[in-house]
Amino acid sequence: MIKLINPYIPPREILLPRIESVLYSGYIAEGENVKKFEKEMSEYIGNPNCLAVSSCTAALHLALLLLNIKYGDEVISTAMTAEPTNIAIAQSGAKVVWADINKETGLISPDDIEKKITLKTRAIMVVHYAGLVCDMIAINSISERYNIPIIEDAAHAFGARYDSFKLVGNSRNIVAFSFQAIKHLTTVDGGMICLPNDVLVKRAKELRWFGLQKGVSRLETNITEVGYKYNMNNVTAEIGRVQLSCLEYNVDKYIKNGKIYDSLLKNNNNVTIMKIEGDSIPSYWIYTILVENRDKLIEKLALHDIEASVLHKRNDLHELFNYSRNDFHNLDYFYSRLVHLPCGWWVNVEDIKKICSILEEGW
Numbered sequence: 001m002i003k004l005i006n007p008y009i010p011p012r013e014i015l016l017p018r019i020e021s022v023l024y025s026g027y028i029a030e031g032e033n034v035k036k037f038e039k040e041m042s043e044y045i046g047n048p049n050c051l052a053v054s055s056c057t058a059a060l061h062l063a064l065l066l067l068n069i070k071y072g073d074e075v076i077s078t079a080m081t082a083e084p085t086n087i088a089i090a091q092s093g094a095k096v097v098w099a100d101i102n103k104e105t106g107l108i109s110p111d112d113i114e115k116k117i118t119l120k121t122r123a124i125m126v127v128h129y130a131g132l133v134c135d136m137i138a139i140n141s142i143s144e145r146y147n148i149p150i151i152e153d154a155a156h157a158f159g160a161r162y163d164s165f166k167l168v169g170n171s172r173n174i175v176a177f178s179f180q181a182i183k184h185l186t187t188v189d190g191g192m193i194c195l196p197n198d199v200l201v202k203r204a205k206e207l208r209w210f211g212l213q214k215g216v217s218r219l220e221t222n223i224t225e226v227g228y229k230y231n232m233n234n235v236t237a238e239i240g241r242v243q244l245s246c247l248e249y250n251v252d253k254y255i256k257n258g259k260i261y262d263s264l265l266k267n268n269n270n271v272t273i274m275k276i277e278g279d280s281i282p283s284y285w286i287y288t289i290l291v292e293n294r295d296k297l298i299e300k301l302a303l304h305d306i307e308a309s310v311l312h313k314r315n316d317l318h319e320l321f322n323y324s325r326n327d328f329h330n331l332d333y334f335y336s337r338l339v340h341l342p343c344g345w346w347v348n349v350e351d352i353k354k355i356c357s358i359l360e361e362g363w
């Protein structure tokens with residue numbers, strides 16, 4: 001079976017000695033390994049303000065707290081995502097206001113964001129869904145014109161680029177990454193928040209650790225604001241450091257595979273491939289296509305031992321968000337035709353050729 005999702009774990013002879021050395025070091029809590037992981041991540045992303053946290057959900061919640069989002073506020077978001085994006089908004093107490101997507105990309109529509117802005121809008125949550133990068137030129141321009149901050153959920157977009165110079169995370173916005181089990185770079189569980197300036201760093205560090213100041217003696221530290229237990233530990237961080245040294249076997253392969261799909265499918269009349277915004281380079285966490293008779297295609301692929309699926313339920317269908325129901329024509333179109341194909345490090349060129357020839361035959 002060619003799986004849709006498969007975690008990349010570095011070779012045991014490289015990974016296990018590193019984990020072992022931390023486990024028996026006498027210091028497994030948040031310490032030097034986390035600092036080194038943050039430094040190496042900051043260098044990779046090109047943003048000095050990257051902080052390790054326990055999950056992407058924690059990073060998103062911290063982002064909302066840093067922007068002082070609270071009960072009664074509105075946050076514009078997309079329903080075409082995994083639940084944590086919008087659960088984090090619910091955790092902050094704010095109301096989710098859906099914007100429709102662009103049906104050529106599956107990503108939040110800048111035009112519809114602008115239509116949904118009210119006097120209560122305090123933030124806009126965008127998701128680089130499936131590793132495709134949102135139209136950040138249009139979205140950043142809305143942010144500037146209305147003075148509303150943007151949070152980027154980059155759980156699917158580790159290694160993706162806004163353009164040839166800038167990796168996702170090197171942004172004027174707050175960006176959240178996931179190192180959860182099924183994401184490009186996994187530390188089993190974990191996440192990262194990338195901040196646009198160092199002013200936010202001090203408060204972010206306190207908020208991820210009960211509101212306490214790390215490094216200050218417990219008898220002298222002074223809590224002024226409720227914080228959370230959102231820190232990363234040394235063992236997790238060391239796994240992350242090893243993963244970061246293996247990107248050529250991991251995220252680079254997703255990108256290579258995605259580009260092969262793009263070129264093999266661009267003239268296939270049975271499928272619509274996703275439009276890539278501007279000069280961005282997706283990290284193709286899963287490869288998204290739109291087709292008619294989607295269920296029949298998924299069945300046919302399964303008969304050929306290929307796993308394909310829709311993966312996520314559109315979030316506006318959850319009862320929790322009933323208060324925000326609305327009509328979304330592009331989302332209806334996209335969600336009823338969407339299929340995700342395997343694209344990760346374990347997929348080889350022959351697999352992709354086989355999948356594309358099935359897509360050529362029809363179903």
Ligand SMILES: *Cc1c(COP(=O)(O)O)cnc(C)c1O
Pocket residue numbers: 054055056057058081082084085127153155156177178179180190191
């Ligand atoms: C996985 C995921 C998250 C949450 O990541 P965790 O690290 O598991 O908290 C957030 N947003 C999206 C789009 C995701 O797929």
